[in-house]
Amino acid sequence: MYKRIELHNHTIASDGKFAPEELAQYLHDHGIPSASLADHNTTAGYARFAKTCADLQMETMQGMEVTTWYGHLLAQGISGYFEWEDFRKNNADLLLQRIHKDGGLCGPAHPCSIPYPFSNGMAWTMQIHDWHLVDFLEIVNNAHPLYPDNQRALYLWKAKVLEGYHIQPVSGMDLHKPENMAGWYTTWIDAEEGKTLSKQFHDAIRYGKVQVTNGPVLDFDNDSLFHCSVQNPDRSTYLLTIETAHEKKQELMRPEGIVLPKLQEPAVICVYDLSEEEEYPRIITACFDRQDPMK
Numbered sequence: 001m002y003k004r005i006e007l008h009n010h011t012i013a014s015d016g017k018f019a020p021e022e023l024a025q026y027l028h029d030h031g032i033p034s035a036s037l038a039d040h041n042t043t044a045g046y047a048r049f050a051k052t053c054a055d056l057q058m059e060t061m062q063g064m065e066v067t068t069w070y071g072h073l074l075a076q077g078i079s080g081y082f083e084w085e086d087f088r089k090n091n092a093d094l095l096l097q098r099i100h101k102d103g104g105l106c107g108p109a110h111p112c113s114i115p116y117p118f119s120n121g122m123a124w125t126m127q128i129h130d131w132h133l134v135d136f137l138e139i140v141n142n143a144h145p146l147y148p149d150n151q152r153a154l155y156l157w158k159a160k161v162l163e164g165y166h167i168q169p170v171s172g173m174d175l176h177k178p179e180n181m182a183g184w185y186t187t188w189i190d191a192e193e194g195k196t197l198s199k200q201f202h203d204a205i206r207y208g209k210v211q212v213t214n215g216p217v218l219d220f221d222n223d224s225l226f227h228c229s230v231q232n233p234d235r236s237t238y239l240l241t242i243e244t245a246h247e248k249k250q251e252l253m254r255p256e257g258i259v260l261p262k263l264q265e266p267a268v269i270c271v272y273d274l275s276e277e278e279e280y281p282r283i284i285t286a287c288f289d290r291q292d293p294m295k
Contacts, residue, residue: 002188002209002217005034005201007063007076008109008138008172013045014065017177020045024052024060030181034197036076038063043081059197066095071108071124074138074172077198078104092126096133105205107136109172110144112152131160135205136168139284140185140212143174146280154284158268161286162245166266168210169284185214208288215282218271219257229257230271230283237274238282242267263287 010016011023018026020037027035035058037049046062053060066073066084073095075082082102087095099106111124128134137157140150160167171185190209191200204210211217216230216238230238230253238253242260244267251258253271266288270281 001193002190002211002219003033004186004188005036005197006032006173006175007036007170007187008038008065008074008141009035009175010039010065011037011045011049013042014040015176018175020048021052023175024049024056024058026178028053028056028058032058034059036061036063036197038065038074038076040065040067040072041084043078059200061196061198061201065109067121068126069121070126071121072110073106073126074109074136075099075104075106077201078102087126089125090127092128093130093133096128100133105135105202107134107138107167107170109138110141110149110153110174111137112156113141113144113149131163131165131167134160134165134167136170136210138172139169140171141174142172142181142184143176151280158243161266161268162243164245164266166208166288167286168205168208169212169286170210171212183214185212187212188217190220208286211283211285213283215273216271218269218283218285228260229253229255236276239272239274241270241272242287243270244268260287 009023011018011020037046039045043062043064050060061077063076068087070089079102082098084095096106108124110122113119113122115123139153139157144150157169170187188211189201189204218228218230220228239250240253241250244265269285269287271283273282
């Protein structure tokens with residue numbers, strides 16, 4: 001069953017306005033059941049955040065946003081603080097490998113932000129030699145505009161998927177203070193209850209069960225990867241596009257769902273709301289072989 005998870009949140013341990021306990025309460029009050037704390041270059045607030053989340057019966061996992069002059073990197077599902085100061089601008093692979101060695105997953109945050117001199121260090125300019133080391137890409141950061149920042153991030157992610165890299169899309173609230181979150185994009189994972197949130201997130205990334213949406217969620221049939229419908233449709237008319245490295249198809253969504261053609265290669269799926277003028281997709285996900293993941 002798909003559920004919401006928020007991966008990009010901050011407290012007074014770095015540059016947020018929330019105490020760790022206040023952040024947990026704020027997320028709980030806004031109906032968010034699962035979250036990571038990803039303060040800048042520190043995990044100092046996590047113990048307090050996790051305790052309050054447990055008291056509120058919320059799920060949580062430990063994260064950190066490695067923050068450099070050459071981009072920000074989200075590390076999720078880590079065991080604790082790790083050294084990052086010896087990163088190399090011309091070889092981010094060493095930092096990615098260190099996070100994996102710790103058992104974590106990682107990916108650039110807001111990778112296509114407007115760069116220097118307007119926002120120093122926000123755009124990802126560190127060199128990645130092996131993109132197989134990237135687990136996810138923040139394709140929507142709600143603190144940044146859809147155009148051009150997030151649109152460029154979406155295009156970067158699509159290009160990497162169609163090149164054959166098993167990289168999942170995620171969104172981030174980048175929450176530092178109370179906000180009006182109406183219409184924000186959120187991340188949903190197909191999670192198996194009874195596991196830790198870190199394990200659920202690892203599995204969702206590994207088996208391609210992640211969606212980014214600002215409303216509806218695609219429901220994939222348990223018996224077939226390629227039969228899908230929209231959960232809780234809001235009577236909008238949806239157009240589904242499926243794109244591989246060799247072709248792009250589109251089809252109107254029907255109430256009973258649609259059966260997509262059997263795919264022999266990775267594909268990007270986007271769902272558009274035809275009742276809106278906005279050209280940005282409502283749902284973004286990718287199809288990989290769930291039984292035989294690429295990595």
